[in-house]
Amino acid sequence: MTRPPTILHVDDDPAIREIVRLLLEKIGGFAVTSVASGQEALAIVQRQPPDLVLLDVMMPGMSGPETLQALRDRQEHASLPVVFLTAKVLQSEMEQLARLDPAGIIQKPFRGEDLVSKVRQVLAGGRC
Amino acid sequence: MTHRRPILALLLGGVLITISAWRVACRHEWRLSAERYATLVEHAANGLFLGLERESAAELAAIPAMVSFYDCSERVEPEEFDRYAASMMSRYPGLVALMWAPAVAPGPADALPAATSYPVQYVAPRAGQAAAAGMDLASRPELQAVVDAAVTDGEVQVRVLPAFDPQLGDGEQLVAVAPVLERDDRRKLQGVVLGLYDIPRLVQAALTIDGENGGPEDDFDLLIYPADGDRDRSPLYRYAATGTQPPSPIPLSEVQSELHVAHRLQSIGTPLLAVARPRALQPPAPARFFSWTVLVSGLALTGTLAGIFRTFAVRNRVIARLVEQRTAELEQANKEIAQRERHLQSIVDATLDGIITIDESGRILSANPASERIFGYSADELVGQPLTRLMPDRAAAQHHEGLAARLQDPEAGIVGSTIEVQGRRRDGTVFDAELSISELVGEGPRRFLGVVRDISPRKEVDQLKDRFISTVSHELRTPLTAILGSLELLRDGAFGPLPEGAAHMVSLAYDSGERLVRLINDILDLERLGTGRMDLHKTDIDAGALLSHVAATLQGFASRHEVRLELDPPASTLQVHADRDRLVQVLTNLVGNAVRFSPPGGTVRLGVQPTAGVARFSVQDEGPGIPDDFKDRLFAPFSQADAGDTRRQGGTGLGLSIAKAIVQEHGGQIWYESPQGGGTTFFFDIPVQPVDRPGVRP
Known part of the structure; x- marks a missing residue:
C-alpha cells in the first residue's frame, strides 16, 4: 500500500482548515496537516516536509507570500510546490501573487472536486 | 471748419497774384501800345514835316529867283519889278511882300564914320509902298543883322521877326534876305532882295498841297514856334484842319511835356520849330488779349488749384474720417480682443488643471497658476526649463532624449492622447498625474499644450475602493468557502447518505451558495467595467x-x-x-x-x-x-x-x-x-x- 501524498494546509480560519482537510481527505484521499500560521508551517516543513503546501494569502503575522519567500530562502525546500488558496479577486492582487511564481493559485470559494483535481495536477508535476 | 482756411488763403493769394499779374500785363500792353502809337505818330508827323520842308524850300526859291532877275537885268524899272514880283507872289502863297533895297556906300564927303545903308527902293505889292519905300533897312537893327549876315555869307538868310509894317502883314513873319552883286564887278554889292513870308499861309500851303482834308494833318495839331525863342511863349501859328477848332496856344514847354514830334525846318535854315501834337494824345486802347489771358488763366489756375486742393482736402477729410473710424474700430476690436484675452486668461488662470505650453524641444513656455500649485514652482521659475524638471529622475532620464522626438512623431501617439505619468513636485515628492498633450495650432514654431491633472487623490480613492472591494470580497468568500465546502461534503455523502428531504435541502443551499458566488463575481466585474479599470x-x-x-x-x-x-x-x-x-x-x-x-x-x-x-x-x-x-x-x-x-x-x-x-x-x-x-x-x-x-x- 502506497503512502498517500501529504498536504500541508496553512490557513488562519479554523472553519476553512477543517473543510479543506475534509475535502482533501474524503474526496482526494490525501494525508492532510493543517496549521494556522506561516511560522507553524515553516516548523512543520522543517520537521517533516510535505509533498505540497496549500497556502492562504492573508494571514495575521506572516502572510502567505512571506511564508513562500521564507520557504524559498531555505535551499532544501526551495522546490517544494506551493499553491495559493486565496479569496482575493482583484486583478492587481492576482498579478502580484503570480509574480511570486507559485505552483498554482486557487480562488476561494472552490468546488471540492476542483480543489482535489488541481492538487493532483500539481503533485503530478504540473501547474494550476 | 479748419480745412476751409487754407483753401480761402489759396483762393485769395491766387486772386491777388492774378490781379497783380493782370495789372502788370495791362501796363505792359499800354506801354507797348504807347510805344507803337509814338512810332506811328512819329511817322505821320515826319510826313507832315516833309511837306513843310518841301513847301518852305519851294517858297524860298522866290528869293534866288529875284536875285537872278537882277543879275540878268541892266536896269530894273519899277514896272518890271512889280510885274516880276507879282508873278512870284502869285506862285508862292506864303510870300506876301518883296522889296529891293540897293546898297548905298557912305560917301567920302561924310565926315562921320558911317555904314552902308539900304534904302528900300521898290516894294511889292504896291499897298506896302507907302510904309516901306525909302526906309533904310540898316536903320532897324534886327533887319540890319539879317542883311549883314546875308551880305557876309553871300547866301539867303531867313529870320523870324515881327511884322514891321501892318500893310505888309501882321504877327511874326519870316524875313528872307539875299544879296545881289554888281553885274560887272561881282565883288561889289548892288543891293539886297528882301522877302516877307506869312507863316500861316506858308504852312497852310504846305498842308493843303493836295487841296483836300483827310491827310495825316487831320490827326494832328501843328504848332509852329520860333526855333530858338522863349520856351514859354505861345506858338507863332496853330494849324487846325478845316472844320476843326484850332488848338489852344499852349507854350512850347507844355507841348514838349506831352506826346509830340518836333522838327526844325532845315530848308529855311531852321528858324522855325514845327511841333506835331496828335489830337489823340492817349494811345488807342490796346487789344487786351494778353492781359485778359493772364487774368482768365490766373483765375482759372487759382480755381483749379483751389479745386484740386479742395478735392485733396475733402479726400484728406474722408481719409481722416476713415482713419478715425478705423482707429475707433481697431480700438474697439483691441478692447474686445483684450477682453477676450482676459476672459481666456481668467479661464486658464481659474482652471484647476495645470496648463503648460512647451516648444518643440520640450522647454516650458508658460505655466498657469494651477501648475504652480500642482508642482510648487512659480511660473517664472518654470518658464525656460525643460519639461523633464517636472518628472521624477527615472522618467526624466527616459524622456530627456526622447521627448522632443516623440513630440514630432505622430506615430509615437503622445500628441492628442491622455497618458498617465508621474510628476515631481518642488519638494521632491512624486505623484500620479494625467497628461494630455495637444498641438497648438498657429503660426511660427510648433508649440504644444500640456494639461496636467493631479490624479493622486483619485488614485488614492481608487486604491481605497480596491482595498474595500478586496476586503469585502475576501470577507464574503471566506465564509462562503466554508459553507459551500460543508454542503458539498454533505451532498456528496462524505458523512453517509442523507435522508431524502435533507439531501434536497442541502442541494438547494449549495445552489444558492454558488449563485451568491456568481453574484459577487458579477458585481466585481461590473464595477471594474463601469470604471474602466478592467x-x-x-x-x-x-x-x-x-x-x-x-x-x-x-x-x-x-x-x-x-x-x-x-x-x-x-x-x-x-x-x-x-x-x-x-x-x-x-x-x-x-x-x-x-x-x-x-x-x-x-x-x-x-x-x-x-x-x-x-x-x-x-x-x-x-x-x-x-x-x-x-x-x-x-x-x-x-x-x-x-x-x-x-x-x-x-x-x-x-x-x-x-x-x-x-x-x-x-x-x-x-x-x-x-x-x-x-x-x-x-x-x-x-x-x-x-x-x-x-x-x-x-
Whole structure:
C-alpha cells in the first residue's frame, strides 16, 4: 500500500482548515496537516516536509507570500510546490501573487472536486 | 471748419497774384501800345514835316529867283519889278511882300564914320509902298543883322521877326534876305532882295498841297514856334484842319511835356520849330488779349488749384474720417480682443488643471497658476526649463532624449492622447498625474499644450475602493468557502447518505451558495467595467474555435435543459482581436440565457460571420421572445423579465450588463432581434483588427 501524498494546509480560519482537510481527505484521499500560521508551517516543513503546501494569502503575522519567500530562502525546500488558496479577486492582487511564481493559485470559494483535481495536477508535476 | 482756411488763403493769394499779374500785363500792353502809337505818330508827323520842308524850300526859291532877275537885268524899272514880283507872289502863297533895297556906300564927303545903308527902293505889292519905300533897312537893327549876315555869307538868310509894317502883314513873319552883286564887278554889292513870308499861309500851303482834308494833318495839331525863342511863349501859328477848332496856344514847354514830334525846318535854315501834337494824345486802347489771358488763366489756375486742393482736402477729410473710424474700430476690436484675452486668461488662470505650453524641444513656455500649485514652482521659475524638471529622475532620464522626438512623431501617439505619468513636485515628492498633450495650432514654431491633472487623490480613492472591494470580497468568500465546502461534503455523502428531504435541502443551499458566488463575481466585474479599470488582454483569436469551445463547455448544461446546441461556423478562418476569457464570458452568458429560456427540445444556434471589418457573433434561441415592456431595460443591471423568474432561471440579473460592457470595451456593439411570435437572436460585433480608441490608456 502506497503512502498517500501529504498536504500541508496553512490557513488562519479554523472553519476553512477543517473543510479543506475534509475535502482533501474524503474526496482526494490525501494525508492532510493543517496549521494556522506561516511560522507553524515553516516548523512543520522543517520537521517533516510535505509533498505540497496549500497556502492562504492573508494571514495575521506572516502572510502567505512571506511564508513562500521564507520557504524559498531555505535551499532544501526551495522546490517544494506551493499553491495559493486565496479569496482575493482583484486583478492587481492576482498579478502580484503570480509574480511570486507559485505552483498554482486557487480562488476561494472552490468546488471540492476542483480543489482535489488541481492538487493532483500539481503533485503530478504540473501547474494550476 | 479748419480745412476751409487754407483753401480761402489759396483762393485769395491766387486772386491777388492774378490781379497783380493782370495789372502788370495791362501796363505792359499800354506801354507797348504807347510805344507803337509814338512810332506811328512819329511817322505821320515826319510826313507832315516833309511837306513843310518841301513847301518852305519851294517858297524860298522866290528869293534866288529875284536875285537872278537882277543879275540878268541892266536896269530894273519899277514896272518890271512889280510885274516880276507879282508873278512870284502869285506862285508862292506864303510870300506876301518883296522889296529891293540897293546898297548905298557912305560917301567920302561924310565926315562921320558911317555904314552902308539900304534904302528900300521898290516894294511889292504896291499897298506896302507907302510904309516901306525909302526906309533904310540898316536903320532897324534886327533887319540890319539879317542883311549883314546875308551880305557876309553871300547866301539867303531867313529870320523870324515881327511884322514891321501892318500893310505888309501882321504877327511874326519870316524875313528872307539875299544879296545881289554888281553885274560887272561881282565883288561889289548892288543891293539886297528882301522877302516877307506869312507863316500861316506858308504852312497852310504846305498842308493843303493836295487841296483836300483827310491827310495825316487831320490827326494832328501843328504848332509852329520860333526855333530858338522863349520856351514859354505861345506858338507863332496853330494849324487846325478845316472844320476843326484850332488848338489852344499852349507854350512850347507844355507841348514838349506831352506826346509830340518836333522838327526844325532845315530848308529855311531852321528858324522855325514845327511841333506835331496828335489830337489823340492817349494811345488807342490796346487789344487786351494778353492781359485778359493772364487774368482768365490766373483765375482759372487759382480755381483749379483751389479745386484740386479742395478735392485733396475733402479726400484728406474722408481719409481722416476713415482713419478715425478705423482707429475707433481697431480700438474697439483691441478692447474686445483684450477682453477676450482676459476672459481666456481668467479661464486658464481659474482652471484647476495645470496648463503648460512647451516648444518643440520640450522647454516650458508658460505655466498657469494651477501648475504652480500642482508642482510648487512659480511660473517664472518654470518658464525656460525643460519639461523633464517636472518628472521624477527615472522618467526624466527616459524622456530627456526622447521627448522632443516623440513630440514630432505622430506615430509615437503622445500628441492628442491622455497618458498617465508621474510628476515631481518642488519638494521632491512624486505623484500620479494625467497628461494630455495637444498641438497648438498657429503660426511660427510648433508649440504644444500640456494639461496636467493631479490624479493622486483619485488614485488614492481608487486604491481605497480596491482595498474595500478586496476586503469585502475576501470577507464574503471566506465564509462562503466554508459553507459551500460543508454542503458539498454533505451532498456528496462524505458523512453517509442523507435522508431524502435533507439531501434536497442541502442541494438547494449549495445552489444558492454558488449563485451568491456568481453574484459577487458579477458585481466585481461590473464595477471594474463601469470604471474602466478592467484590463483587457487582447490577442488574435480564431472566432470559430472559440465558438466550438463555448458550445462544448455548455453542452452538459444544455443537455440538462434538454436543449440542443447547433454551431454555424464561418466558411473560412475568422480571427478577432479580443480578450479571450472575456469573449468566452459574453458568449457563455448569451448561450446560458438562450438555453435557460428555451423550451425543452428547443435548439440554440451559435454563429459568427465576417461583416465589414468586424466579426458578427449571433446566438439564436426558440424561447418566448422578449416582452415589449422589458426591451428598454434589457441591458440594465439587475433587470430580469420577471423577478419571480430569477430563481428559476438561476441568473444574477447582471449578465447582459456585463456582456454589453465587455463588448463596448472591445470597441464593438451588442443588440438583439426579438420578432413577434417568439425566438430571440442576440448579435454582437468584435473588431477584426486592433482599434485605437480615444482615451484608452496605453
